[in-house]
Amino acid sequence: MSIAVSTDWWARPDLAFQKDNLIFAGRGVNEMASQFGTPTFVYSGKRIIDNASRLHDALSNAGFADRFRIYFAMKANRFAPLLTHLKSSGMLGIDACSPNEVEHAISCGFREDEISFTAGSLSNRDYQKLGRFPGIRVNCDSLSTIRRLGELRAGTAIGIRVNPAIGVGRAENDKLHYAGHQTTKFGIYREQFDQALDLAGKFDLTIETIHFHTGCGYLTPQLDRWDEIIQRARWFIEQVPSLQTINVGGGLGVPHVNSDQPLDLAHWSGVLANHFLDSNLTIEVEPGDYLVKDSGLLLLSVTTVEQKQSTTFVGLDAGFNLAVEPAVYGLPFEPVPAVRNAGQSQTVTVHGNINEALDIWYRDIELPPLNEGDIVALINAGAYSSSMASNHCMRGEFKEMLLL
Numbered sequence: 001m002s003i004a005v006s007t008d009w010w011a012r013p014d015l016a017f018q019k020d021n022l023i024f025a026g027r028g029v030n031e032m033a034s035q036f037g038t039p040t041f042v043y044s045g046k047r048i049i050d051n052a053s054r055l056h057d058a059l060s061n062a063g064f065a066d067r068f069r070i071y072f073a074m075k076a077n078r079f080a081p082l083l084t085h086l087k088s089s090g091m092l093g094i095d096a097c098s099p100n101e102v103e104h105a106i107s108c109g110f111r112e113d114e115i116s117f118t119a120g121s122l123s124n125r126d127y128q129k130l131g132r133f134p135g136i137r138v139n140c141d142s143l144s145t146i147r148r149l150g151e152l153r154a155g156t157a158i159g160i161r162v163n164p165a166i167g168v169g170r171a172e173n174d175k176l177h178y179a180g181h182q183t184t185k186f187g188i189y190r191e192q193f194d195q196a197l198d199l200a201g202k203f204d205l206t207i208e209t210i211h212f213h214t215g216c217g218y219l220t221p222q223l224d225r226w227d228e229i230i231q232r233a234r235w236f237i238e239q240v241p242s243l244q245t246i247n248v249g250g251g252l253g254v255p256h257v258n259s260d261q262p263l264d265l266a267h268w269s270g271v272l273a274n275h276f277l278d279s280n281l282t283i284e285v286e287p288g289d290y291l292v293k294d295s296g297l298l299l300l301s302v303t304t305v306e307q308k309q310s311t312t313f314v315g316l317d318a319g320f321n322l323a324v325e326p327a328v329y330g331l332p333f334e335p336v337p338a339v340r341n342a343g344q345s346q347t348v349t350v351h352g353n354i355n356e357a358l359d360i361w362y363r364d365i366e367l368p369p370l371n372e373g374d375i376v377a378l379i380n381a382g383a384y385s386s387s388m389a390s391n392h393c394m395r396g397e398f399k400e401m402l403l404l
């Protein structure tokens with residue numbers, strides 16, 4: 001993949017070159033790197049709220065009025081200042097996927113009734129912890145969870161995560177599919193749904209929510225598939241007369257490369273309206289990526305610039321352990337220099353400082369000349385980066401800053 005940086009496909013009012021200096025959230029990126037050092041994640045509070053507002057408006061304009069809720073999937077980014085910022089917007093609750101995430105959400109100001117819980121492989125310890133938060137609605141993703149939650153809280157309301165056996169993801173990237181031709185661990189399939197209903201009945205559990213999350217990163221070209229998924233999910237929905245809510249998961253994507261277009265939210269919410277507007281059901285959506293991914297940059301320093309055979313390598317002072325998606329999921333995070341140096345641009349491969357062959361940030365990208373000590377910003381680093389960071393090679397240190 002070779003992309004000329006001059007096209008700046010990612011540019012927007014709060015992220016653009018002014019003359020040759022990259023500006024983000026009203027601040028110079030080079031200046032921020034001097035202030036904070038590298039590696040540092042910087043998140044734009046305004047961009048996050050803009051993203052949430054766009055989603056909010058799309059559901060509103062599609063006619064759902066106050067019949068919808070948006071939860072932020074905390075697994076995407078759990079930086080406490082960012083979560084309290086979201087909380088203070090009043091627009092969002094939290095999608096939590098572990099008891100520790102529940103406690104963290106509460107520590108950031110969210111009430112139990114603002115938290116939706118969906119997780120698998122829960123241990124006895126997890127159930128005990130969850131039992132301390134009776135106000136949190138749990139979406140059960142297995143028969144075992146229905147039974148054990150029934151034992152813990154008979155006579156209460158639950159959600160059931162179903163698996164419609166069809167998935168969706170960015171550009172047909174199989175690694176981003178949570179359902180599909182391969183059997184996955186997520187949710188209850190058609191074949192077991194009768195058993196799920198029986199178990200719920202046995203413990204007098206009222207099924208209030210059907211939940212499905214079938215993949216990540218989808219954009220407009222995948223919306224026909226999105227429609228098909230909902231069509232399949234209706235088979236489950238139509239069998240539950242007590243239903244009040246449909247939780248359609250997350251998965252809404254953002255552009256990663258020049259050829260990607262932003263997700264057409266009117267189209268997306270129109271699909272939901274076609275299926276559910278004439279029902280009394282409330283729609284829940286729990287995005288991670290869509291809300292925070294493009295609100296974050298990872299600021300790094302250039303450590304080396306060196307030609308090996310016919311490839312020019314640019315080394316940075318952090319590797320895939322701080323942002324796993326490019327290496328593990330094949331999701332490119334485009335490197336953008338903080339200052340566009342004068343001179344002939346060249347095609348380079350940008351890599352990290354981890355002793356693993358897959359520690360490549362971006363192959364064959366055309367960039368202006370870079371020197372040791374220069375600053376590079378990786379875009380789209382706001383989601384599934386700091387939250388998934390590890391201390392591999394004991395290079396796990398980084399800072400995070402919320403820019404308001």
Ligand SMILES: Cc1ncc(COP(=O)(O)O)c(C=O)c1O
Pocket residue numbers: 073076095118213215216217249250251252286287288289290
């Ligand atoms: C159940 C569930 N909901 C929501 C999300 C958030 O997905 P995304 O960040 O793609 O919107 C995930 C991500 O894995 C998930 O597993």
